[in-house]
Amino acid sequence: MDYPRDTLTFEHLRRVKVENCKSLENLFPHWVAASLNRLEKIRVEFCAIKEIVACGDNTPHFTTGQALFPQLTSLVFHDMPQLESFCPDLPTLNWPFLKELRVTHCDKLNMFPLVATMNKWPEGDDHQDISNQETHSSFEKGIFTLERLSLVDKDIQMIQNGKFSEDIFGKPKALTLACFHDENAVFPPVSLLQRFRNLQSLEFFCSAFEELFPDEGLVDEGKCLVLEHLRELKLSKLHNIKHVWRKDCLLSKILRSIDKLEVRECPSLTTLFLAEISFQNLTELVVMDSSGLGKLSTPRLSHASLFRYEYGPYPWNWRKWESDGDLNVAIQRLSA
Numbered sequence: 001m002d003y004p005r006d007t008l009t010f011e012h013l014r015r016v017k018v019e020n021c022k023s024l025e026n027l028f029p030h031w032v033a034a035s036l037n038r039l040e041k042i043r044v045e046f047c048a049i050k051e052i053v054a055c056g057d058n059t060p061h062f063t064t065g066q067a068l069f070p071q072l073t074s075l076v077f078h079d080m081p082q083l084e085s086f087c088p089d090l091p092t093l094n095w096p097f098l099k100e101l102r103v104t105h106c107d108k109l110n111m112f113p114l115v116a117t118m119n120k121w122p123e124g125d126d127h128q129d130i131s132n133q134e135t136h137s138s139f140e141k142g143i144f145t146l147e148r149l150s151l152v153d154k155d156i157q158m159i160q161n162g163k164f165s166e167d168i169f170g171k172p173k174a175l176t177l178a179c180f181h182d183e184n185a186v187f188p189p190v191s192l193l194q195r196f197r198n199l200q201s202l203e204f205f206c207s208a209f210e211e212l213f214p215d216e217g218l219v220d221e222g223k224c225l226v227l228e229h230l231r232e233l234k235l236s237k238l239h240n241i242k243h244v245w246r247k248d249c250l251l252s253k254i255l256r257s258i259d260k261l262e263v264r265e266c267p268s269l270t271t272l273f274l275a276e277i278s279f280q281n282l283t284e285l286v287v288m289d290s291s292g293l294g295k296l297s298t299p300r301l302s303h304a305s306l307f308r309y310e311y312g313p314y315p316w317n318w319r320k321w322e323s324d325g326d327l328n329v330a331i332q333r334l335s336a
Contacts, residue, residue: 180207
């Protein structure tokens with residue numbers, strides 16, 4: 001009798017996306033995972049998975065040093081409260097092409113050990129007895145191919161404890177700070193964000209903050225170049241945030257420099273801009289599912305144009321609308 005592993009191969013599979021599988025305990029048997037040498041993207045959300053790759057004890061020719069997914073470029077896990085490990089056997093997870101790493105709402109999965117496994121473990125069967133010193137050495141190597149990264153509250157706390165080098169994550173261009181669910185959570189300091197020298201996009205996701213950069217006054221010129229050169233700012237699922245703009249603060253500089261602003265699912269937000277704000281580069285504004293927003297003041301823009309409006313349940317009764325005209329005029333017409 002033939003077993004599936006003898007008749008099925010998945011060597012050409014490039015993408016895996018799994019959602020809302022409440023009875024699924026693992027994503028791959030080990031014999032399947034070992035065959036996915038061309039897999040590039042894994043995205044798993046809203047599942048009851050406990051481990052991504054099942055234990056390989058019953059897999060013929062299995063070795064603990066066997067590499068999995070050598071072509072992987074994107075790894076996204078979201079809302080999997082039972083997820084505890086990537087693979088209990090801790091095989092080599094050497095992903096030299098990894099560009100995106102985002103793990104949110106997976107409270108049992110520790111982010112930093114996952115990062116450590118991006119580097120090859122020493123060959124042999126005693127890799128599970130690796131010392132804390134060796135683990136720290138793996139952290140120090142970093143992941144220098146990353147372009148998109150998410151960090152949650154507990155990750156930030158570990159970084160601030162000073163246990164890891166500043167360049168552990170390389171130089172990503174897009175950073176998401178997520179899951180600061182406690183209403184007393186401390187907002188990430190600017191000094192932390194300064195580590196990401198190539199940052200172009202910054203997102204705040206699913207957190208209890210009432211305002212952004214609450215303790216940061218107007219920073220002296222030249223002292224916060226990373227944030228002042230952002231091109232994109234995203235605010236998603238910030239249910240307590242009440243306003244974006246605050247006069248004479250760091251955020252005012254950020255807003256003046258960006259060319260794209262997204263606001264999604266911020267129901268307590270009542271005013272997006274003040275009339276005196278002046279944008280130098282803004283070309284795209286996206287607002288969705290923010291039911292409390294009753295006033296969208298028209299900002300002053302240098303050369304912006306509205307090219308897309310996405311329908312949403314807003315109090316303004318805007319219809320789906322497209323225009324190549326000036327954004328100031330477009331917003332006035334939509335609000336009329």
